Amino acid sequence: MVSIIKSRMLEEMKLQSGQDPACCYQCAKCSAACPVTAAMDLLPHQVIRYLQLGLEVELLESRTPWICASCFTCAARCPRDLDLARMMEGVRLAILRRREGNMFGPANLSPEQLAKLPQQALVSGFRKYNK
């Protein structure tokens, strides 16, 4: 319980995403619905479990929040009406707001990629990985 009380990320998350991980009863429908679990190290329902336990460090090091593409399928299927996409955004922002500089930018892409990718992909990608 100590870690839950201490978790600043969790408090920020409840306030800014309007989601309370404590509501989740771990049915894992989100993980069943998610189309990109194959590339994740933590399954979506495990992310919520880690949030419940206040395991901040593990979450901040996880690959999962960066694989989440905000497709909102998890939220559509959640029987507790939780929006996990907002919580994933919370983990990403906890990292982005604490670090200096951006995580990903045009410099990370080849000229071929920049020419080929549609504007929408570039704007979305840069927005999700940058402050």
Place this chain on the structure above:
Amino acid sequence: MRYRYFPGCTLKGQAKKMEETTMAAAGALGIELQELPDWQCCGAVFPLYEDELITLLSPVRTLAAAEGDPLVSLCAACHHVLKRAQELMQRNEDARSKVTDFLEVDYNGGGRVLHFLEVLRDDLGFDKLAEMVKKPLTGRKMAAYYGCLLLRPAKVMQFDNPENPTIMEDFLKALGAEVVKTPYRTECCGAYLSVTEENVARDTSSRILDSARQVGAEGLITACPLCYYNLENCAGENDGKPVKIFYFSELLAEALGLTVEAGSAKERTGEVLP
């Protein structure tokens, strides 16, 4: 029928085809799409934290610029961002006053925010559309691909049933096509992961194409330039008969008997070439 029209960045670039074919079709259907002056990119993704107000400036500016008239977009992402920004403006008074004060605009969350498919379904009507079809797509096996952004979150988007939508199939039927359904029609294509995690986006898009092929679709329609890109990117890779990717508007223009030349929309809007 007159609407304010928000194109968004990709419609003037990679997805020009969607704008050109829509403009031609809208003209034939008596739908006037008046492009907003000095519009700017919507931001492409909706900010999921309530204190991310800076990213709301652009969509709210667009919503205010419509001056209460119905606002139409074609890109699924633009529509998603505008619709959710509007809902946030209606729901969160504090965010609304901060954003509108900063922008120095008067916006109270009003006005209809529509995707062009909704205009066809709700304002024109698919029955009427079917009557106006000149060259029906008879015998063409087409599948609808909805993706995420038009459908979810359903409470805000109010576009269609998020698990069992029908609007795109009804649209295809109105054009005279033979509709086939793929179980992956509401699954994510991988979205912007094609920028950072290309293999993940390839997996998701391949699954969608495979399922379309299995149900015998010769083509797949989408309303999202990013879905189009991701699907198109994998379209040639899989075994079997290739599935062709279309913007919904390409088939609309075709069924209305229109031939759309590349570059035609630009001339119509009188935009000055650089």
